[in-house]
Amino acid sequence: MTERMIYLDHAATTPVKKEVLEAMLPYFTEKFGNASSIYTIGRESKKALEEARDKVAAAIGAQSKEIFFTASGTEADNWAIKGVAYSNRTKGNHIITTAIEHHAVLHACQYLESEGFEVTYLPVDKNGLVSAEQVAAAIKPETILITIMFANNEIGTIQPIAEIGKVAREKGVYFHTDAVQAVGNIPIDVSDMNIDLLSLSSHKFYGPKGVGALYIRKGVKITSFLHGGAQERGRRASTENVAGIVGLGKAIEIACGNLEDKNRKLIAMRERTIEEIMKKIPFVKLNGHRTQRLPGNVNFSFEFIEGESLLLMLDMKGIAASSGSACTSGSLDPSHVLLAIGLPHEIAHGSLRLTFGEENTDEDIDYLMEVLPMIVQRLREMSPLYEAVAKNNT
Amino acid sequence: MYSEKVMDHFMNPRNVGEIENADGVGQVGNAKCGDIMKMYLKIENNVIIDAKFKTFGCGAAVATSSMATELIIGKTVDEALQITNKAVADALDGLPPAKMHCSNLAEEAINSAIEDYKRRKGLIDDNASCDACSRRCDDVQHSHGIE
Numbered sequence: 395m396t397e398r399m400i401y402l403d404h405a406a407t408t409p410v411k412k413e414v415l416e417a418m419l420p421y422f423t424e425k426f427g428n429a430s431s432i433y434t435i436g437r438e439s440k441k442a443l444e445e446a447r448d449k450v451a452a453a454i455g456a457q458s459k460e461i462f463f464t465a466s467g468t469e470a471d472n473w474a475i476k477g478v479a480y481s482n483r484t485k486g487n488h489i490i491t492t493a494i495e496h497h498a499v500l501h502a503c504q505y506l507e508s509e510g511f512e513v514t515y516l517p518v519d520k521n522g523l524v525s526a527e528q529v530a531a532a533i534k535p536e537t538i539l540i541t542i543m544f545a546n547n548e549i550g551t552i553q554p555i556a557e558i559g560k561v562a563r564e565k566g567v568y569f570h571t572d573a574v575q576a577v578g579n580i581p582i583d584v585s586d587m588n589i590d591l592l593s594l595s596s597h598k599f600y601g602p603k604g605v606g607a608l609y610i611r612k613g614v615k616i617t618s619f620l621h622g623g624a625q626e627r628g629r630r631a632s633t634e635n636v637a638g639i640v641g642l643g644k645a646i647e648i649a650c651g652n653l654e655d656k657n658r659k660l661i662a663m664r665e666r667t668i669e670e671i672m673k674k675i676p677f678v679k680l681n682g683h684r685t686q687r688l689p690g691n692v693n694f695s696f697e698f699i700e701g702e703s704l705l706l707m708l709d710m711k712g713i714a715a716s717s718g719s720a721c722t723s724g725s726l727d728p729s730h731v732l733l734a735i736g737l738p739h740e741i742a743h744g745s746l747r748l749t750f751g752e753e754n755t756d757e758d759i760d761y762l763m764e765v766l767p768m769i770v771q772r773l774r775e776m777s778p779l780y781e782a783v784a785k786n787n788t
Numbered sequence: 789m790y791s792e793k794v795m796d797h798f799m800n801p802r803n804v805g806e807i808e809n810a811d812g813v814g815q816v817g818n819a820k821c822g823d824i825m826k827m828y829l830k831i832e833n834n835v836i837i838d839a840k841f842k843t844f845g846c847g848a849a850v851a852t853s854s855m856a857t858e859l860i861i862g863k864t865v866d867e868a869l870q871i872t873n874k875a876v877a878d879a880l881d882g883l884p885p886a887k888m889h890c891s892n893l894a895e896e897a898i899n900s901a902i903e904d905y906k907r908r909k910g911l912i913d914d915n916a917s918c919d920a921c922s923r924r925c926d927d928v929q930h931s932h933g934i935e
């Protein structure tokens with residue numbers, strides 16, 4: 395219908411940068427060697443792997459030997475949580491997390507409950523925040539792991555990770571953070587923040603899909619994820635995805651290299667969008683913390699309308715975005731994150747997440763702000779809920 | 789995931805709106821579950837001469853509402869009551885399995901509006917209903933939806 399394509403869903407995934415793709419390509423063809431082989435092209439692959447590892451380590455303030463490559467952010471989360479749980483079972487069976495984690499964490503925790511572990515799901519406040527005091531109060535002698543996401547994928551709220559890390563370190567409990575949405579977007583230093591384990595995923599910062607990493611601080615007791623060959627120092631067997639890992643390394647280097655400039659631009663876009671939506675559209679609610687949020691994240695609920703309808707109409711106008719409505723989550727309930735911040739179901743159904751990225755421009759926002767108010771109005775005019783409000787107001 | 793017909797009825801819904809002095813009004817679904825359909829009927833000599841709807845819901849909910857109004861206009865009340873959720877879905881060239889409940893809602897909305905019509909006509913005895921009472925009930929229902 396329309397030629398225009400404005401991608402506003404960078405929290406879902408990002409395009410692979412040209413420089414990243416170029417760095418990867420030789421490792422599919424001429425430099426195809428197995429990193430475990432001793433001849434030249436094998437050693438070249440090994441060297442490329444280790445360079446990527448150095449880049450990941452540098453990006454988060456870790457040592458290279460503390461970085462383990464995985465096949466995704468989900469895998470890193472599963473490894474961290476199950477690996478620490480199984481390895482520290484004799485010490486205790488209690489895990490602390492939050493109600494707003496990604497399913498990669500929540501479902502891994504629920505699985506462990508079926509295995510006899512006990513999990514505390516800390517509630518969050520209306521902005522999506524959990525406090526270090528809440529965490530401290532939940533720690534018991536049996537607590538072996540705290541797993542709390544760095545930044546939320548839906549509402550963008552950034553948790554007080556350094557404070558939580560301090561509590562965890564003082565109490566001697568391992569602290570894992572799912573930093574999939576944070577890495578490449580906000581500064582992270584695992585040693586300053588007392589983080590013991592950290593998950594990241596390449597496709598969220600302009601790298602390829604299907605590759606991630608888990609940072610495991612030296613000395614942390616954790617089981618191996620895959621048993622097999624000696625790859626990843628025996629902790630995660632299987633022939634390495636060299637091209638993917640090279641892509642991850644290149645992408646994280648670029649992403650963390652120009653964080654400040656990039657964020658200045660993203661925050662300006664975010665703020666402009668938030669202000670204009672609040673000014674131009676009545677009956678809206680900003681979800682997530684007003685300022686303590688990811689630079690590119692905007693999340694609004696539009697009362698009286700439903701998210702999937704909104705997405706379909708935006709798509710017809712060439713705008714790609716996402717929603718926490720039931721119809722888009724594949725279940726009958728709206729997103730657990732929106733419910734956890736206290737939204738009533740009907741308001742949660744009408745949510746829209748816009749996540750900006752480097753290639754977005756002010757013109758994109760001009761266009762968005764031309765189209766969005768019209769679409770919202772159109773859907774409201776069709777809505778029996780709005781009819782009641784319109785009548786009550788007159 | 790949606791057929792072209794669903795997208796057409798979603799983007800260009802037929803018969804959106806309200807009918808003043810409708811002869812029957814029905815509302816089904818609830819906001820908590822993410823869909824509400826409200827159907828207005830104008831009925832003369834037992835024939836549905838006009839139907840309009842308002843819907844809060846996903847693409848499939850809007851499209852099934854639109855299709856349902858097209859299917860019932862010109863039909864007698866009894867014929868309209870025969871229309872099944874499957875007929876609505878088929879007329880749209882099918883719905884994704886996860887969205888079939890939206891077509892149930894359309895069938896229920898038709899039934900509910902016709903029931904209201906019959907109640908107003910005294911064709912089914914209810915607590916001595918009068919037009920004014922049932923209108924007020926409708927309004928009460930609204931505010932339930934947006935609690």
Ligand SMILES: Cc1ncc(COP(=O)(O)O)c(C=O)c1O
Pocket residue numbers: 405406466467468469471496498543545546547572574575595596604605606
């Ligand atoms: C917070 C968070 N954790 C984990 C994941 C899963 O990452 P991946 O898609 O690499 O498995 C995502 C992305 O969908 C995410 O946003």
